[in-house]
Amino acid sequence: MQPTIPDVVQTIPLPYYIWFASALFVIGIVGVLTRRNAIIIFMSVEVMLNAVNLLLVAFSAYRSDPAGQVFVFFIMAVAAAEVSVGLAIIVMIYRNIQSIDIGLLNRLKG
Amino acid sequence: MLSIISLSLFGILNLFLGFLKSRRVLLPATLLFIALAFAANLLDWNHQYVYFRDMLRTNNLFINFSSIILLTTFLTVAISRSFGTDEEHTHPAEYYAIMLFSVVGALMMVGFENLIMLFIGLEILSVSLYVLTGSDKRSLRSNEAALKYFLMGSFATGIFLFGIALVYGATGSFNLSAIGSYVSGGPTTGISPLLYVGLLFILAGMLFKVSAAPFHFWTPDVYDGAPTLFTAFMSTVVKTAGFAALYRLLTVSFTGVYGLWWQVLTGVTVLTLLVGNITAVYQSSVKRMLAYSSVSHAGYLLIAVAAKTPQSPSAILFYSLAYSIATITGFAVLILVAEQKPIEGRPDERYEAFNGLAKRNPLLAFSLAVSMVSLAGIPLTAGFWGKFFVFSTAVDRGMTNMGMVLVVAVLMSVVGVYYYFRVIIASYLKTGDSEPIGIRPLYRFILVLTTALTIGLGLFPDVVRQLF
Numbered sequence: 001m002q003p004t005i006p007d008v009v010q011t012i013p014l015p016y017y018i019w020f021a022s023a024l025f026v027i028g029i030v031g032v033l034t035r036r037n038a039i040i041i042f043m044s045v046e047v048m049l050n051a052v053n054l055l056l057v058a059f060s061a062y063r064s065d066p067a068g069q070v071f072v073f074f075i076m077a078v079a080a081a082e083v084s085v086g087l088a089i090i091v092m093i094y095r096n097i098q099s100i101d102i103g104l105l106n107r108l109k110g
Numbered sequence: 111m112l113s114i115i116s117l118s119l120f121g122i123l124n125l126f127l128g129f130l131k132s133r134r135v136l137l138p139a140t141l142l143f144i145a146l147a148f149a150a151n152l153l154d155w156n157h158q159y160v161y162f163r164d165m166l167r168t169n170n171l172f173i174n175f176s177s178i179i180l181l182t183t184f185l186t187v188a189i190s191r192s193f194g195t196d197e198e199h200t201h202p203a204e205y206y207a208i209m210l211f212s213v214v215g216a217l218m219m220v221g222f223e224n225l226i227m228l229f230i231g232l233e234i235l236s237v238s239l240y241v242l243t244g245s246d247k248r249s250l251r252s253n254e255a256a257l258k259y260f261l262m263g264s265f266a267t268g269i270f271l272f273g274i275a276l277v278y279g280a281t282g283s284f285n286l287s288a289i290g291s292y293v294s295g296g297p298t299t300g301i302s303p304l305l306y307v308g309l310l311f312i313l314a315g316m317l318f319k320v321s322a323a324p325f326h327f328w329t330p331d332v333y334d335g336a337p338t339l340f341t342a343f344m345s346t347v348v349k350t351a352g353f354a355a356l357y358r359l360l361t362v363s364f365t366g367v368y369g370l371w372w373q374v375l376t377g378v379t380v381l382t383l384l385v386g387n388i389t390a391v392y393q394s395s396v397k398r399m400l401a402y403s404s405v406s407h408a409g410y411l412l413i414a415v416a417a418k419t420p421q422s423p424s425a426i427l428f429y430s431l432a433y434s435i436a437t438i439t440g441f442a443v444l445i446l447v448a449e450q451k452p453i454e455g456r457p458d459e460r461y462e463a464f465n466g467l468a469k470r471n472p473l474l475a476f477s478l479a480v481s482m483v484s485l486a487g488i489p490l491t492a493g494f495w496g497k498f499f500v501f502s503t504a505v506d507r508g509m510t511n512m513g514m515v516l517v518v519a520v521l522m523s524v525v526g527v528y529y530y531f532r533v534i535i536a537s538y539l540k541t542g543d544s545e546p547i548g549i550r551p552l553y554r555f556i557l558v559l560t561t562a563l564t565i566g567l568g569l570f571p572d573v574v575r576q577l578f
Contacts, residue, residue, distance in 0.1 A: 018279070018304075025272055032265050041261050048268035052275045059279040067284055068275075071226055075271060078233045082267075085240050086260050092244060093253045102261075105254040 009061035017058035024051035038090050038100040049079050111161055111168050113151035113176055114217050121210035128203025140187050140206040148180045164285055167223040174427050174578055175220040175354040182346045182434040183213050188556045189442045190339050212238030216351035225274050225284040228355060236263050239344055243336040255335025262328040270315025276308030286362045294366030309364060320352035322378050322412060323385040326405045333401035342441035345404040346434040353411050353426055375416035380518050382409035387522040390529045396444055397459040399529055407433050410500055413515055417503040424578035425499040432492035439481035439560040443474050464533055465542025475537045477561040482530040484564045487523050492567035
């Protein structure tokens with residue numbers, strides 16, 4: 001008999017998922033805080049969101065509760081909407097200053 | 111609930127109205143839509159409904175909060191006028207529609223019963239605001255503000271979501287009451303440590319959205335760079351919705367671990383009050399001063415959340431109402447005054463621009479003075495009672511717990527008087543241009559209305575407070 005997907009997920013203990021998702025999340029945070037390129041920062045945010053997705057799927061499989069996976073769909077849909085707005089903003093900036101280095105954005109101070 | 115549905119439909123309708131040749135119809139139509147949504151919102155008064163299998167819940171608290179949000183949106187839309195006159199805003203219908211959609215998000219944040227709904231409401235609100243912040247496409251300041259807001263906002267969303275995932279891991283549910291019964295029911299094995307970490311992450315995300323220190327660093331830049339109209343919108347609607355959501359989440363789900371989040375919130379409150387008020391003193395631009403002032407008002411509102419007494423919701427409601435009305439008046443006057451003499455093509459938002467305002471237009475100067483006095487919390491204005499109710503929740507909680515916060519809050523209100531009165535002194539005592547400033551009738555009506563409301567609420571706070 002084919003093993004069900006929760007069974008496959010459960011072949012790895014839950015703490016491993018938590019550690020892995022946390023590691024991905026931290027990588028994302030470090031990326032946001034240290035990189036200067038708007039696209040790379042944006043990419044790091046997506047890594048953070050995917051760490052969340054992974055964690056939700058793991059919890060959902062371990063608890064045999066579909067709500068977590070439904071939430072993942074919502075996160076994906078909203079992240080897609082955010083990408084479209086975010087890239088539009090980045091394109092708008094590129095048209096004005098021919099660069100996407102956030103170090104060049106320093107008009108607002110005080 | 112009807113208000114959420116009707117606003118979504120009206121937003122789409124508004125986009126279609128954009129195809130019309132005449133732009134004149136847009137502003138009255140949008141105002142009518144908001145008024146209709148406001149009326150639809152009141153239909154549910156004294157009824158309790160639960161929608162979509164425990165996703166949304168409406169009750170009188172929901173109606174109160176959403177009425178404040180709709181009222182501030184109405185006022186903000188009514189003072190919008192530069193749309194359609196210059197190149198940049200050739201599609202005013204879209205801006206109005208985006209504003210309506212963001213209000214839908216705000217209402218969802220007020221009525222959520224499930225963390226999924228909170229997340230979606232927060233994102234509808236935020237994504238719309240990223241667009242509105244960057245709506246002045248050729249201005250580099252607006253671009254920069256939009257990018258900063260977007261990057262920091264999505265970063266905060268990521269942290270917030272990680273918190274939700276951890277709470278889900280601990281409790282196995284996204285439902286507020288289910289989480290609440292897990293937390294206070296005391297599971298046999300003890301509360302999972304994941305829940306504590308998750309709660310802290312959720313708090314960080316929410317505090318970021320309401321711009322409380324130390325998560326406020328984006329606020330001054332974003333508020334300064336965004337077109338002033340949208341700054342007014344952001345600093346009022348987001349704050350009201352954010353605090354409604356924060357209070358609801360913490361009281362319904364996490365009452366059982368009050369000892370934990372109370373400490374975090376009081377620390378954040380003290381820091382927010384100090385940072386917001388003291389930095390505001392050093393600003394040379396009124397717009398930036400108002401941005402820091404909005405940070406400091408987040409601090410006062412946090413006191414009521416941290417106190418968590420039965421009076422807290424009505425204190426938060428009254429404070430948000432007083433703050434929103436006064437802030438909108440302040441920004442409305444700022445828009446008019448700043449555009450009189452642009453410096454290098456952009457509005458002059460320094461304190462000096464207000465010199466001699468009382469002679470140029472007495473109504474503007476008077477409503478500005480009333481709004482600043484209300485923000486400073488001087489008696490006979492709404493702001494005083496807002497602060498009074500908030501402080502009395504802290505007193506109810508007990509001086510041993512909240513005494514330190516109260517001392518800081520009172521001291522910082524005094525600091526607030528200094529920077530708010532700088533504007534009043536500039537407009538009444540200093541001399542500047544003598545060229546009079548003209549106001550359109552609708553604008554004049556809104557200024558008179560908000561000023562009357564501020565003074566009226568200051569004289570008879572019980573009229574509104576009975577409803578809360």
